[in-house]
Amino acid sequence: MIAWRSTWSIYKRELVRFLRTAFQSVLAPVLTTSLYFIVFGAAIGGRMPDLSGVGYGSFIIPGLLMLTLLGETTSNSSFGIYMPRFTGTIYELLSAPVGVAETLIGFVGAAATKSLILAAIILVTARLLVDYSIAHPLLAVVYIMLVAAAFSLFGFILGIWADNFEKLGIIPMLFLTPLTFLGGTFYSIDMLPEPWDKIALFNPIVYLVSGLRWTFYGSADVNFGLSLGITLCFLAVCVAIIAYIFKTGWRLRA
Amino acid sequence: MSEPILELRGLTKIYPGGLKALDHVDLEIRKGEIFALLGPNGAGKTTLIGAVCGLVRPTGGTIHAFGQDIASHWRDARRRIGLVPQELSTDMFEPVIRAVSYSRGLFGLAPDKGRIEEILRSLSLWEKRNDRIMTLSGGMKRRVLIAKALAHEPDLLFLDEPTAGVDVELRKGMWAIIGQMRARGVTVILTTHYIEEAEEMADRVGIINKGRLITVDDKSAMMAKLGRTEAHIALAVPMSEIPPAIASFPVELENGGMSLRYRGGDGTGKGKAEVAELTKALTRAGIDYTGIDTRESSLEEIFVSLLDHEEAAA
Ligand SMILES: Nc1ncnc2c1ncn2[C@@H]1O[C@H](COP(=O)(O)OP(=O)(O)OP(=O)(O)O)[C@@H](O)[C@H]1O
Numbered sequence: 001m002i003a004w005r006s007t008w009s010i011y012k013r014e015l016v017r018f019l020r021t022a023f024q025s026v027l028a029p030v031l032t033t034s035l036y037f038i039v040f041g042a043a044i045g046g047r048m049p050d051l052s053g054v055g056y057g058s059f060i061i062p063g064l065l066m067l068t069l070l071g072e073t074t075s076n077s078s079f080g081i082y083m084p085r086f087t088g089t090i091y092e093l094l095s096a097p098v099g100v101a102e103t104l105i106g107f108v109g110a111a112a113t114k115s116l117i118l119a120a121i122i123l124v125t126a127r128l129l130v131d132y133s134i135a136h137p138l139l140a141v142v143y144i145m146l147v148a149a150a151f152s153l154f155g156f157i158l159g160i161w162a163d164n165f166e167k168l169g170i171i172p173m174l175f176l177t178p179l180t181f182l183g184g185t186f187y188s189i190d191m192l193p194e195p196w197d198k199i200a201l202f203n204p205i206v207y208l209v210s211g212l213r214w215t216f217y218g219s220a221d222v223n224f225g226l227s228l229g230i231t232l233c234f235l236a237v238c239v240a241i242i243a244y245i246f247k248t249g250w251r252l253r254a
Numbered sequence: 255m256s257e258p259i260l261e262l263r264g265l266t267k268i269y270p271g272g273l274k275a276l277d278h279v280d281l282e283i284r285k286g287e288i289f290a291l292l293g294p295n296g297a298g299k300t301t302l303i304g305a306v307c308g309l310v311r312p313t314g315g316t317i318h319a320f321g322q323d324i325a326s327h328w329r330d331a332r333r334r335i336g337l338v339p340q341e342l343s344t345d346m347f348e349p350v351i352r353a354v355s356y357s358r359g360l361f362g363l364a365p366d367k368g369r370i371e372e373i374l375r376s377l378s379l380w381e382k383r384n385d386r387i388m389t390l391s392g393g394m395k396r397r398v399l400i401a402k403a404l405a406h407e408p409d410l411l412f413l414d415e416p417t418a419g420v421d422v423e424l425r426k427g428m429w430a431i432i433g434q435m436r437a438r439g440v441t442v443i444l445t446t447h448y449i450e451e452a453e454e455m456a457d458r459v460g461i462i463n464k465g466r467l468i469t470v471d472d473k474s475a476m477m478a479k480l481g482r483t484e485a486h487i488a489l490a491v492p493m494s495e496i497p498p499a500i501a502s503f504p505v506e507l508e509n510g511g512m513s514l515r516y517r518g519g520d521g522t523g524k525g526k527a528e529v530a531e532l533t534k535a536l537t538r539a540g541i542d543y544t545g546i547d548t549r550e551s552s553l554e555e556i557f558v559s560l561l562d563h564e565e566a567a568a
């Protein structure tokens with residue numbers, strides 16, 4: 001049984017915290033994404049051939065959205081749980097009658113909500129710079145929500161695992177950003193020479209970018225079902241890890 | 255006697271690294287009482303509280319709260335337990351009233367503006383309700399933490415060093431607040447380094463050292479059992495040894511024979527009577543004295559002597 005009132009309290013408080021710093025939280029990613037659009041979409045994109053039947057500027061939108069979404073969601077969520085641990089305010093959560101369900105829905109739900117707001121703002125910004133339309137808008141929203149939820153969970157694990165600020169930043173910097181860059185944000189993987197096009201398929205981000213691109217333009221590097229399946233698997237693995245963390249109290253309870 | 259509100263049996267905590275912070279602690283807390291847990295730094299007070307409140311996973315033993323094992327009934331137990339931590343840790347950017355309302359919601363209670371106002375007023379925080387917590391003084395911050403702990407109307411409240419770093423006046427204020435809680439029927443367990451605090455507030459006192467609960471008793475019984483009267487009698491003429499006339503009293507020479515020290519009694523006033531007997535005996539024996547200084551030992555001295563005793567036994 002889930003204590004909804006507790007869950008709602010956590011969710012609301014996290015969102016209020018986000019709104020308190022809304023300007024920074026939104027401005028930085030929007031600015032970076034816009035720069036990418038200007039450089040890759042408008043400047044370089046003009047000299048690029050169409051990819052999978054869409055102009056280069058439009059082609060990179062799902063990838064850029066994914067790039068920002070993964071980075072921001074992970075860092076939002078990891079900070080959300082790391083800071084209370086760091087400052088000691090987590091005592092209240094640990095002494096409250098809430099379990100893994102309330103904590104997850106509250107924290108991760110809030111992190112995912114922030115990501116959705118961010119995604120919406122980025123898409124609107126992109127629309128000002130590049131002309132594009134979305135083939136499967138409903139699926140796109142669902143898919144963005146799934147990815148946001150999955151990476152909020154991932155960030156949550158990161159925030160519990162990290163015992164200093166360096167560790168908090170190192171996973172996104174060392175793995176997430178490079179894998180996203182190599183994951184087909186700026187190119188279609190069949191543009192890669194042998195054997196890199198095969199090796200690229202071991203990069204899980206390829207499936208995420210490709211999945212989102214499919215919802216936008218109806219064509220992509222890999223089958224949408226596969227993308228969806230991998231996203232769901234990742235989500236399930238994260239939930240299992242977090243359930244285990246709560247069961248053992250690892251890094252939470254002394 | 256009614257069922258204890260909290261019952262610890264063989265509670266043990268060994269931290270990773272091997273430090274035994276709690277060593278088979280048995281303790282029963284009665285409903286409605288104020289219990290003071292006394293002990294030096296690192297004795298295990300915070301660990302004990304943490305074990306009950308879900309911050310520390312016990313290595314062994316059981317904890318029953320409100321008659322139920324908290325290992326399986328943790329939700330029910332936590333709903334009724336409040337905690338004011340030792341460290342001042344709360345989101346400093348939040349306004350007071352929002353922080354307190356959040357605590358109420360987190361513990362699953364419906365919003366109740368009237369109740370929150372009542373709590374803030376009782377802690378003299380109502381005027382500050384819209385201020386960010388970081389703009390408050392240390393004593394006010396601690397009261398915010400108390401307000402947060404009271405927001406869900408707990409039946410059992412833990413106060414981990416509520417008056418650490420708080421000035422004398424505020425400390426008195428804190429005692430008054432604890433008095434109000436008692437009046438409302440809340441059971442309070444507090445830890446402190448200030449013996450006078452335990453002496454002033456508590457119904458019962460437990461003394462903990464190195465993870466072991468050395469003794470638990472009613473405050474007055476403990477004073478009676480371990481209390482001592484100490485008297486210093488300044489002699490008109492120095493002595494080199496105790497004269498036979500007063501050899502039956504627990505006396506010793508001090509200051510190179512300049513004065514007599516009496517240590518005896520039991521904390522119920524028996525010592526004072528005996529000192530009176532002693533002075534009469536001195537007069538009868540023709541020993542003149544120039545002054546008498548009599549003192550009842552405080553809990554502090556009891557505490558220190560208990561710890562010394564422990565060290566000696568170890
Ligand atoms: N998370 C932890 N990991 C390892 N050891 C710990 C941890 N927390 C406390 N300890 C150790 O356990 C012992 C008891 O600590 P505890 O905080 O319970 O003492 P205390 O009685 O509250 O002391 P104080 O009066 O200083 O607050 C100490 O030796 C402390 O170093």
Ligand SMILES: [Mg+2]
Nearest residue numbers: 299300340414
């Ligand atoms: Mg302590």
